[in-house]
Amino acid sequence: MDVKIKPSLLTIRRNKLRYIILHHTSEIYKDSKSKINNNKYQMKGIYDGTLELKHGDVNYNFVIDKIDGEFSVFTCRPFTFLCDFDDIPDQYNRSAVHIGLMGNYDFKISEKRCYEILAYRILNPISKMFKIPETNIFFHRELSDNKDLTCPGLFVDKTVIISMMRKYLIK
């Protein structure tokens, strides 16, 4: 169920942002420090994984990690560059911004606070800035040609994400 990504140089984005794709980090980064989202700073596991895998940069534009009881959004690969997902059709990937939730949500239920931070710190600002409709927010597994893929995890609920976005929408 893992995602295979070749070592890569960064590819400059030529297309307008039209899609947001959600992930959990355990699909790529295997370091035990980044497999389950605990209360500690775990981005180091992601950075180490990037070096180990010889990727050009973290393969998400943003990662959400929980530290000291609060979720924070980390800017990783600048969204002027594409992320590399061989299993996502180019028509989507070339226009997508990728957000990774730290951990593995096949095993863990996402916290309400994680959804709140996801919605108001990142999904709403990006949707607004690039005029991306709710219908263009996808789970990785919805676009992957790997039918066994569960990313961003079986416990992540899109209905809750969308309702949080509506709740925190700044008009």
Ligand SMILES: [Zn+2]
């Ligand atoms: Zn994914």
